[in-house]
Amino acid sequence: MCYLGYFINIQYVSLFFTAMSRSIVRQSKFRHVFGQAVKADQNYDDIRVSKVTWDSSFCAVNPKFLAVIVESSGGGAFLVLPLSKVGRVDKNYPLVIGHSGPVLDIDWCPHNDNILASCSEDTTAMVWQIPDHTPSRPISEPIVVLEGHSKRVGIIKWHPTARNILLTAGSDNLIIIWNVGTGEPLMTMDDHPDLIYNISWNYNGSLFCTTCKDRRLRVCDPRKNEVVAERLCPHEGIRPMRAIFTKEGNIFTTGFTKMSQRELGLWDPTNFEEPIALLELDTSNGVLLPFYDPDTNIVYLSGKGDSSIRYFEITEEPPYVHYISTFSSKEPQRGMGFMPKRGVDVSKCEIARLYKLHERKCEPIMMTVPRKSDLFQDDLYPDTAGPEPALEPEEWMHGRDADPILVSMRDGYVPPKSRELKVAKKNVLDTRPATRRSMSAVDGSSLPVRHCFELYDGCSKNSTLQLLARYGRAHVLCS
Numbered sequence: 001m002c003y004l005g006y007f008i009n010i011q012y013v014s015l016f017f018t019a020m021s022r023s024i025v026r027q028s029k030f031r032h033v034f035g036q037a038v039k040a041d042q043n044y045d046d047i048r049v050s051k052v053t054w055d056s057s058f059c060a061v062n063p064k065f066l067a068v069i070v071e072s073s074g075g076g077a078f079l080v081l082p083l084s085k086v087g088r089v090d091k092n093y094p095l096v097i098g099h100s101g102p103v104l105d106i107d108w109c110p111h112n113d114n115i116l117a118s119c120s121e122d123t124t125a126m127v128w129q130i131p132d133h134t135p136s137r138p139i140s141e142p143i144v145v146l147e148g149h150s151k152r153v154g155i156i157k158w159h160p161t162a163r164n165i166l167l168t169a170g171s172d173n174l175i176i177i178w179n180v181g182t183g184e185p186l187m188t189m190d191d192h193p194d195l196i197y198n199i200s201w202n203y204n205g206s207l208f209c210t211t212c213k214d215r216r217l218r219v220c221d222p223r224k225n226e227v228v229a230e231r232l233c234p235h236e237g238i239r240p241m242r243a244i245f246t247k248e249g250n251i252f253t254t255g256f257t258k259m260s261q262r263e264l265g266l267w268d269p270t271n272f273e274e275p276i277a278l279l280e281l282d283t284s285n286g287v288l289l290p291f292y293d294p295d296t297n298i299v300y301l302s303g304k305g306d307s308s309i310r311y312f313e314i315t316e317e318p319p320y321v322h323y324i325s326t327f328s329s330k331e332p333q334r335g336m337g338f339m340p341k342r343g344v345d346v347s348k349c350e351i352a353r354l355y356k357l358h359e360r361k362c363e364p365i366m367m368t369v370p371r372k373s374d375l376f377q378d379d380l381y382p383d384t385a386g387p388e389p390a391l392e393p394e395e396w397m398h399g400r401d402a403d404p405i406l407v408s409m410r411d412g413y414v415p416p417k418s419r420e421l422k423v424a425k426k427n428v429l430d431t432r433p434a435t436r437r438s439m440s441a442v443d444g445s446s447l448p449v450r451h452c453f454e455l456y457d458g459c460s461k462n463s464t465l466q467l468l469a470r471y472g473r474a475h476v477l478c479s
Contacts (some may be wrong), residue, residue: 022049026322028295029379030313033351035327035367044068044081044362045088049334052102054154055240055287055304057291058335059362061216061355062108063415065130067116068362069103069335070095076103076120078128079215080139083343086162094138098126098145104154110340111389114418115143117180126167127180136275144183144423148176155196159205159402162396163389164421167208167222169196175210175406177222179393182406183423191227202245202296206401209251209269211241217253219269223399231272235263240287246314247294248465250276252321253300254288262288262303266314266321281310291338293352295384298324300354300367302336309336309354309365327365331358341384342413374477378418381409459477 050069052059058069061083069078076099081089087089101121109115114132119125126135126142149170158164164181173196175189194213201208207228210218219229235255243253246266253265261283266276281288286303293299301310308328312321337355344350345366352367369380385408391400407413 020289028313028315028322029323030298030351030369033298033311033324033369034366035309035311035325035354035357035365037329038364042364043256044086044361046091047079047357047362049090049357049359049362050102051149052104056103056105056154056335057289057337059337059355059357060106060108061337061343062113062340063340063413064113064132065108065116066337066355066362067106067108068337068357072097072102075100076118076122076183077138078106078118080116081387082132082134085134094135095132096128096139098128098140098142099124101152105156107156107158109158110160110385111163111387112419113387114422114461115421117156117158119156119168119170121152121153123147123149123170124302125149125153125156125166125178127166127421129418143421144180145187146176146178146180146183147442148178148185148188149174155199157199157201159210159396160201160203160385161205161389161402162391163394164393165205165396167199167201167442169371170208171195175199175220175222180421181393181423186393187222187225189222189225191218191220197240198242200244202249203247204401204403205396207245209243209245211253213240215241217241217243217251217267217272219251223397229269229272231267234265234267234272234275237261239261242290244290244292246292247297248316250314252290252292252299252314255292259283260285263461264288264301264321270461279319279321287400289336291336291354293341295382296351296380298352300338300352302333302354302356304334305332307332313404327367329356333357334359337362341381342386342407344410346376346381346409346412347374349377349380364469376410383408412454 048071060067065080067080077095077097099120099122103120106118114130116128122469125146127144128142149172151171153168153170155169157167167181169175173192175187179186192212197211199210215233217231217234218227221228234253236258237256239256241255243251251267255263257263262281264279269312286305288301288303291300297314299312308326310325310326333356335357339353349369349371350366354365356363383406385404388405390402391404
């Protein structure tokens, strides 16, 4: 009887500790996400990554192409490669070379995999049509050139749900929103008194948040042309900050403490008084660039000069920002690209893919969740944002909002063939007033001969000959 009681007590104790361990260990299907670099023959080698001192990712990727800002003499350039073109890149591979100054940022259109936008120190932004086939010569003619800034343009972002809406921000502290379909600016915001560090649209594109050198985090409503919320010093350090909207409408920030420690924050824009979460990381110098996946609520942090990528899950339960793991390698990164969810490989349970820029190559890194089954994992792949826009530019301008149109990942994603972006610019001749031609603009061949003799009668011969030579009739008097 004594042995039976002892056995029952042992059973209760084991059940108690099992229950305790379940309550201590957080339940999440993403707890075991791990990163793995592809094999060496799957890298993109011999790429001369740009050395411009600008806190941009220098890389943009979509299910068709990889684009990297590269070193170039005589202006700015970037390289666009089909994803399948792995291995060594030929030194004579055609570049995109339209900018006259260094390229600072690039962004693929979410609604057309062949459309890429770029911005540069030459104060312009340009939109490019990238062909599916490998071009035989450098691409130098953009579809449209957007001119409205007076200083270098360092940030470029497509609207997540509206067709042809593009945002640019420059060192003139202006934010301009364009309709690429007409090549015209729709609105300009001048609410920032200093350099803008970064901009992030929210999930449906009704608002965007900005970080600025004046150490303020702002939430802006572009159609009302106003700042609807702001927070002074979300991070107390003076180093640059970054901010992104989460799917739920909160704002995730990276910055520095007074002691120059890197720090993460999660904020509710409707109540900026206290952070939802604040977490110190380390004392490294690199600005942390956040890459956010709205389908899994995982944010990946990459710092320039770091050799690691940390990733965190954002949840509704305390402590709200949960550390998952770190991918580490030997070489530091110069930049990073983040693949949209429709470009990952569902057959390998890949939930994200990052493209790490080294000094002379680009290395894909796969983030996977280990599963034994080869079947499609519904819980890992909810419907994700597809390539079709939810709104036309006019609808968005008139105040309508819509979430992205979702597509299933069950059968994988097959990119459509190239679709041409048509730009319908207004004919300026239809609205320009008729101009009177001044004499300085008159073609010399149309000056009547009698006017030549009138000039000759009222002036000395030398001065008259000079005047007539200008108008192309000197031979009349010299004949």
